[in-house]
Amino acid sequence: MIDPDMTPNLLLVVVVVALVTTGVYxxxxxxxxxxxxxLVLIGNGVNVLFLLSGGRAGGAPIVGTxxxxxxxxxxxxxxxxxxxxxxxxMTAFLLAMAYRSWQLNRHDExxxxxxxxxxxxxxxxxxxxxxDDTQDTRTDLEVEAAEARDETGDREDEQEVVRT
Amino acid sequence: xxxxxxxxxxxxxxxLTGAGLALALWKHGRAQQLITLVALTLTLAASLALLWRADxxxxxxxxxxxxxPVGVNLVADxxxxxxxxxxxxxxxxxxxxxxxxxxxxxxxxxxxAIFHPTYLVLAAGVAIAFLSGDLFNLYVGxxxxxxxxxxxxxxGGSAERIRSGTIYIVVALVSSLVFLLALALTYAAAGTVNMxxxxxxxxxxxxxxxxxxxxxxxxxxxxxxxxxxxxxxxPDSYPTAPAPVTAVFAGLLTKVGVYAILRVQTLxxxxxxxxxxxLWAALATMVIGILGAVAQNDIKRLLxxxxxxxxxxxxxxIALSSQVGTAAAIFYVVHHITVQTTLFLVVxxxxxRGGSTSLDHLGGLAKIAPFLAVLFFVPAMNLAGVPPFSGxxxxxGLIQAGVVAGTPLAYALVAGSVVTSLLTLYALVxxxxxxxxxxxxxxxxxMRLPRGMVGSAAALVVLGVGLTAVAxxxxxxxxxxxxxxxxxxxxxxxxxTEDGRGDGVSDDVSRAASPPPAGAPVGSxxxxxxx
Numbered sequence: 001m002i003d004p005d006m007t008p009n010l011l012l013v014v015v016v017v018a019l020v021t022t023g024v025y026x027x028x029x030x031x032x033x034x035x036x037x038x039l040v041l042i043g044n045g046v047n048v049l050f051l052l053s054g055g056r057a058g059g060a061p062i063v064g065t066x067x068x069x070x071x072x073x074x075x076x077x078x079x080x081x082x083x084x085x086x087x088x089x090m091t092a093f094l095l096a097m098a099y100r101s102w103q104l105n106r107h108d109e110x111x112x113x114x115x116x117x118x119x120x121x122x123x124x125x126x127x128x129x130x131x132d133d134t135q136d137t138r139t140d141l142e143v144e145a146a147e148a149r150d151e152t153g154d155r156e157d158e159q160e161v162v163r164t
Numbered sequence: 165x166x167x168x169x170x171x172x173x174x175x176x177x178x179x180l181t182g183a184g185l186a187l188a189l190w191k192h193g194r195a196q197q198l199i200t201l202v203a204l205t206l207t208l209a210a211s212l213a214l215l216w217r218a219d220x221x222x223x224x225x226x227x228x229x230x231x232x233p234v235g236v237n238l239v240a241d242x243x244x245x246x247x248x249x250x251x252x253x254x255x256x257x258x259x260x261x262x263x264x265x266x267x268x269x270x271x272x273x274x275x276x277a278i279f280h281p282t283y284l285v286l287a288a289g290v291a292i293a294f295l296s297g298d299l300f301n302l303y304v305g306x307x308x309x310x311x312x313x314x315x316x317x318x319x320g321g322s323a324e325r326i327r328s329g330t331i332y333i334v335v336a337l338v339s340s341l342v343f344l345l346a347l348a349l350t351y352a353a354a355g356t357v358n359m360x361x362x363x364x365x366x367x368x369x370x371x372x373x374x375x376x377x378x379x380x381x382x383x384x385x386x387x388x389x390x391x392x393x394x395x396x397x398x399p400d401s402y403p404t405a406p407a408p409v410t411a412v413f414a415g416l417l418t419k420v421g422v423y424a425i426l427r428v429q430t431l432x433x434x435x436x437x438x439x440x441x442x443l444w445a446a447l448a449t450m451v452i453g454i455l456g457a458v459a460q461n462d463i464k465r466l467l468x469x470x471x472x473x474x475x476x477x478x479x480x481x482i483a484l485s486s487q488v489g490t491a492a493a494i495f496y497v498v499h500h501i502t503v504q505t506t507l508f509l510v511v512x513x514x515x516x517r518g519g520s521t522s523l524d525h526l527g528g529l530a531k532i533a534p535f536l537a538v539l540f541f542v543p544a545m546n547l548a549g550v551p552p553f554s555g556x557x558x559x560x561g562l563i564q565a566g567v568v569a570g571t572p573l574a575y576a577l578v579a580g581s582v583v584t585s586l587l588t589l590y591a592l593v594x595x596x597x598x599x600x601x602x603x604x605x606x607x608x609x610x611m612r613l614p615r616g617m618v619g620s621a622a623a624l625v626v627l628g629v630g631l632t633a634v635a636x637x638x639x640x641x642x643x644x645x646x647x648x649x650x651x652x653x654x655x656x657x658x659x660x661t662e663d664g665r666g667d668g669v670s671d672d673v674s675r676a677a678s679p680p681p682a683g684a685p686v687g688s689x690x691x692x693x694x695x
Contacts, residue, residue, distance in 0.1 A: 053352035
């Protein structure tokens with residue numbers, strides 16, 4: 001069933017696509033601030049999409065102001081308003097958290113889990129050594145962990161490794 | 165049925181009112197505690213009343229007098245009422261536990277001024293999710309409970325909690341966005357987000373689009389329920405929160421996701437098109453989750469992995485798409501909410517008594533604290549599914565349902581669930597041996613555990629064991645609930661009544677003024693055909 005009224009505005013579709021793709025790209029970063037911006041972009045993209053789902057834009061949906069055929073659908077607008085408020089609240093909370101993370105660590109990067117690292121180290125210790133037996137596997141892991149910006153690593157080492 | 169509908173909004177209204185009051189009285193710790201306690205006790209009473217009334221017929225409230233397909237409606241059918249009752253009981257027990265902990269610790273671990281209002285909001289969010297009759301309201305319910313959970317998981321803002329909270333919150337937000345995306349597409353495809361009306365309309369839309377919507381919704385709920393490929397966030401984030409918070413999260417939050425999957429799979433997409441996918445996911449969740457638990461050396465993490473693993477059982481029951489399977493899944497949810505919460509509370513006690521949650525540093529607790537040993541042992545065996553506990557009954561029900569289904573995949577899941585059950589037993593016995601039987605590595609100071617903490621944990625242990633005692637009637641209830649879910653029509657008729665609209669006052673207003681607006685073309689063209 002193709003209803004001409006339901007054909008979405010192409011420009012808005014392009015906007016949605018642009019917002020969501022940019023958002024997904026930022027979401028994959030390790031810095032919390034970028035993740036937040038990514039989430040906000042995706043959130044806005046989805047909200048615009050929701051607005052599109054109501055069909056063609058029309059007049060104010062108030063009986064007596066606009067003829068019934070020309071009214072826009074108020075339901076998605078009401079729902080989008082709710083969604084926007086929710087996105088706003090969540091963004092504020094995330095920003096506060098990123099700030100707290102910066103207060104504690106002087107960076108806002110998402111860190112590795114300690115127990116995960118312990119298990120990874122155990123797994124590495126169990127690996128058969130095919131090459132240089134004398135090489136200490138722990139050094140490798142420490143380097144790797146530092147690259148992953150782990151909080152257990154010595155901070156100065158960590159910075160150096162990341163910069164190189 | 166009309167007489168009792170006033171009960172339906174209570175599980176939402178009471179905690180929210182309490183939250184407002186508690187927030188206003190943030191300077192008066194004792195008043196806050198009293199308010200929270202009273203609000204949650206009343207919620208429990210209302211939920212139990214609903215459990216009783218919903219057995220006689222589905223209760224529906226059109227909020228604000230707006231008729232059903234357009235306005236927000238709350239629906240308490242057997243499934244919702246059962247979920248509400250068990251979740252209220254668990255929330256109350258955890259509250260008592262945290263009150264006792266707060267008294268013992270001088271409220272440093274859980275800053276009461278924030279903790280109590282947030283906790284009440286969490287309870288309200290869970291209630292909205294269980295009661296909501298339309299998908300968008302379900303989304304709002306999710307957001308309410310998630311927002312509260314964000315605050316609770318980062319309580320105190322220590323480095324470790326901020327780390328775990330970041331993962332938890334970002335993942336939860338992504339799943340919410342997927343949910344919102346699914347809602348937007350659903351509205352575009354069907355012109356409604358009311359679940360009863362969707363149940364009528366979704367069969368008419370293009371099957372490809374319907375499958376897309378179904379998969380998007382399953383993806384969003386799958387993240388919340390921690391089904392295997394989407395579960396990595398859970399064991400990383402839960403263990404760092406305070407014990408009562410972890411307990412209530414473990415008990416309730418993932419189960420809200422499971423509830424949403426159950427509702428969507430039965431009411432909106434009854435064809436069972438995603439069942440094979442869900443069965444595979446259930447198998448992977450069970451086996452991989454429990455292998456994670458076996459590898460862990462920290463008891464809180466071990467329990468987090470068993471939580472992931474046992475979500476697989478519920479998905480197994482849901483994905484069988486049969487009445488026996490659904491009934492067993494509902495029973496399993498009830499069992500698992502109780503037992504998982506209990507275990508986390510007991511581990512909180514363990515941590516106080518032994519000074520650690522690492523199995524290397526614990527030891528000799530069976531001699532030092534024999535009552536604590538009993539408190540741990542009973543729910544642990546319950547979780548592993550040792551007869552005669554409710555975990556055994558739930559698993560038997562699921563296995564029975566799998567055998568009835570009889571497909572090779574169902575048999576694979578039956579085998580998987582037995583193996584998972586054995587491995588759960590292995591992981592928990594390992595924890596038991598290390599924490600309770602090995603010689604204590606360091607001397608443990610003698611101390612008394614706060615009576616309220618032990619008491620509430622013990623009450624939940626008793627409730628878990630009590631589920632076995634009432635297993636017959638409870639199974640009967642879940643079977644009736646499953647029957648309703650599979651029949652679908654009782655729900656739809658209760659919400660939309662005979663003329664296809666709920667019984668709010670906007671019914672008359674809209675009819676007197678004009679037909680529904682043209683901006684909702686699908687809706688307006690089909691309203692007449694529906695009834």
